[in-house]
Amino acid sequence: MSDKGLLIVLSGPSGVGKDTVLRHVESENEDVNVSVSLTTREMREGEINGKSYYFVERGYFERKLGEDAFLEYAEYGGNLYGTPKAPVDAMLARGDNVILEIEVQGAEKIRKLYPDCVSIFILPPSLSVLESRLRGRSSDDEETILRRLLIAREEIKRCVEYDYIVINDDVRKAVDEVVGIIRAEALRTDRNKQKIKEVLNNE
Amino acid sequence: MSDKGLLIVLSGPSGVGKDTVLRHVESENEDVNVSVSLTTREMREGEINGKSYYFVERGYFERKLGEDAFLEYAEYGGNLYGTPKAPVDAMLARGDNVILEIEVQGAEKIRKLYPDCVSIFILPPSLSVLESRLRGRSSDDEETILRRLLIAREEIKRCVEYDYIVINDDVRKAVDEVVGIIRAEALRTDRNKQKIKEVLNNE
Numbered sequence: 001m002s003d004k005g006l007l008i009v010l011s012g013p014s015g016v017g018k019d020t021v022l023r024h025v026e027s028e029n030e031d032v033n034v035s036v037s038l039t040t041r042e043m044r045e046g047e048i049n050g051k052s053y054y055f056v057e058r059g060y061f062e063r064k065l066g067e068d069a070f071l072e073y074a075e076y077g078g079n080l081y082g083t084p085k086a087p088v089d090a091m092l093a094r095g096d097n098v099i100l101e102i103e104v105q106g107a108e109k110i111r112k113l114y115p116d117c118v119s120i121f122i123l124p125p126s127l128s129v130l131e132s133r134l135r136g137r138s139s140d141d142e143e144t145i146l147r148r149l150l151i152a153r154e155e156i157k158r159c160v161e162y163d164y165i166v167i168n169d170d171v172r173k174a175v176d177e178v179v180g181i182i183r184a185e186a187l188r189t190d191r192n193k194q195k196i197k198e199v200l201n202n203e
Numbered sequence: 204m205s206d207k208g209l210l211i212v213l214s215g216p217s218g219v220g221k222d223t224v225l226r227h228v229e230s231e232n233e234d235v236n237v238s239v240s241l242t243t244r245e246m247r248e249g250e251i252n253g254k255s256y257y258f259v260e261r262g263y264f265e266r267k268l269g270e271d272a273f274l275e276y277a278e279y280g281g282n283l284y285g286t287p288k289a290p291v292d293a294m295l296a297r298g299d300n301v302i303l304e305i306e307v308q309g310a311e312k313i314r315k316l317y318p319d320c321v322s323i324f325i326l327p328p329s330l331s332v333l334e335s336r337l338r339g340r341s342s343d344d345e346e347t348i349l350r351r352l353l354i355a356r357e358e359i360k361r362c363v364e365y366d367y368i369v370i371n372d373d374v375r376k377a378v379d380e381v382v383g384i385i386r387a388e389a390l391r392t393d394r395n396k397q398k399i400k401e402v403l404n405n406e
Contacts, residue, residue, distance in 0.1 A: 121392070126405035156403060164390045165399065177390055184387035187367045187380055189324070196368065200359060202329035 012122030013152030015134040041079035072109040121159035125169040215325030216355030218337040244282035275312040324362035328372040
């Protein structure tokens with residue numbers, strides 16, 4: 001019921017289960033869309049081009065950079081990731097809620113660009129659970145796993161910069177909590193100035 | 204899952220249906236308690252002493268005032284209303300969420316005493332709906348209704364001082380929104396410092 005759509009920034013370490021949570025949030029809520037980022041990293045098994053990411057060549061990404069087509073971009077684990085500006089602005093203008101799944105550096109930039117955005121950090125129940133989830137993912141080699149764990153620990157320390165934390169010890173619970181946060185934030189007084197005026201003027 | 208119980212301040216004009224909403228919120232959620240205030244006003248039909256309010260004599264109320272037994276108190280429509288301190292502190296210490304149903308002056312005081320409280324204002328769908336609800340309440344005479352409407356309009360203007368607004372156009376929806384706000388607020392990062400430490404230390 002808020003005056004316009006919300007921009008939600010969602011982060012969490014690799015292996016925490018962000019994608020699964022977001023897939024549920026998006027498919028179960030018509031008014032919530034997940035922005036699809038561009039990346040130069042290789043597609044993993046189970047990922048879909050245009051759904052998980054737009055998987056592009058480095059040259060294409062850099063050309064888009066030159067055109068100022070990104071809200072934010074970052075290099076991460078040797079790969080480029082970027083949030084395209086145009087589709088996000090279009091969805092917000094339409095009144096839809098938009099979730100950006102980005103890492104901590106990108107989140108920091110978005111918070112500055114959109115001070116009224118809502119930021120959520122997904123935490124694992126513990127670092128050991130995160131490690132076993134990463135090891136269970138057959139696509140990664142030992143070096144990749146160790147690098148991801150190191151990055152994960154640094155990222156988790158920055159969760160205090162976010163408005164909310166959701167612990168993903170159960171996917172259903174985590175999905176309900178993310179949706180609950182979006183629904184509650186839409187009721188914030190400062191997002192409903194227009195609605196309040198209507199109540200007061202409607203004698 | 205937050206580190207401790209939340210203090211929720213809930214206000215709304217007379218006739219908006221706060222009591223009905225709160226009765227549902229309390230009975231459907233074991234971890235949410237509504238603080239019972241003391242008042243010197245007369246009991247209305249359907250109200251229960253010790254549930255709706257503790258209905259007391261003015262002399263008793265003033266004695267308690269002398270003992271500094273209230274978190275806040277206010278005179279309103281010629282009657283005294285006060286929130287007793289001891290039971291609220293006991294419930295918060297136990298980790299329960301406590302809802303204080305108070306008018307705008309009291310809410311202002313509580314916000315200063317408990318800066319991390321959550322404040323919710325219940326709005327009617329329109330002022331005309333509020334007026335017909337007040338007129339439908341057989342217990343009030345015309346003078347009382349007009350006074351309540353005048354006060355209601357002034358109160359509604361102050362809803363912008365609250366964190367959230369909930370429009371009571373449907374009791375079920377309003378109940379779900381109040382509960383949703385409490386659940387989401389419990390996920391705020393600044394209420395979960397302890398939890399975050401545990402995740403980081405639990406290798």
